[in-house]
Amino acid sequence: MSDTLPILDKHSPDFPDVSRALRDPDGLLCVGGDLSPARVLDAYKRGIFPWFSHDDPILWWSPDPRTVFRTDGVHLSTKFRRKLRKSDWIVKFDQDFEAVIETCATIPRPGQRGTWIVPEMVRAYTSLHRLGFAHSVEVFSGTERVGGLYGLAIGQMFFGESMFSRVEGGSKVALAGLATALNSAGWPLIDCQVENPHLLRLGAKRMSREHYVADLEVLCRRPGILGSWANQMPTIQASSLVDIP
Structure with missing residues (x-):
């Protein structure tokens, strides 16, 4: 190769x-x-x-193409929204980045037997978290972490890396909570790299690499949210996500 x-x-x-x-x-x-x-x-x-x-x-x-979410375009099914109306889940940010990335590394994606989040990757993104660039999104039911995701933020662009669910729907709520928070802050896009049927059902769209790179040149230069997001991003009630478009 x-x-x-x-x-x-x-x-x-x-x-x-x-x-x-x-x-x-x-x-x-x-x-x-x-x-x-x-x-x-x-x-x-x-x-x-x-x-x-x-x-x-x-x-x-x-x-090429690249797969992205618009922060106002994450789709939750009507059935799932009904479930969330009675949910006690909450979405928080940067509570325990290392726990999230380690969980993503140990719970394979659907259809995969192993993981690409090798120890070298864990060390790299943990270092980026300590520098204020990598962030975790965590969904809690009481004190139990039922879902989450992690990724990088540069300027006003979020690059999603991996999601996990310990309870069905946990990763969906993490994604929808992230999108809601970023949309409120004026961030338009979440990168999710390559498509799969699950992401497309949630509203992901294909974007040509040319247009994607052009957007990056603008978004990565905008002022972002520096440092830990634990106290800079809102706590989101999962039940409020039934009202997203």
Whole structure:
């Protein structure tokens, strides 16, 4: 694989232009480098993200089209909304980032037997959390964490990485709560990288890579919400999410 792909030098932060990404597999751009905070942040600003398994080198991707949510476009089914009306769940932010990423790493996505959230990735995103760029969204029923997600925030752009549910619907509420909070703050998009049927049912849309990268150039330069979100983002009652459009 590396014989046909650009190889990143650990001492150079430069990425190839995303237009050089392969069509098959869709979006594979280059290999190597490291997961230092500077390199990872630079990658996301350019529309690139790391994604690799235990036995792989670091692989960098920029698929076309990209899959995104508009923060006013997360869809919850009528049946699920009825369930939420009586729910005591609440959505909070940055309560325990390390617990969220570790849970995402240990609960495989539907249809997957393993995880791509290898220890190297856990260390990298935990470092970014400590620097104020990576954040967790957590859904609680009392003191029990029933769902959540984590991702990166740069400027006014949120890049979703992974979700989990310990109770059915937990990840949906985490996503809807995040979208509601970001929409109130004027953030228009949540990146979710590549599509799957579950995300499409929740309202995810396809965006050409060209348009996505153009939006990033604007959104990543806007003033964001710096530092921990624990006290800067609202606590959201899940029952209030029945009123989202």
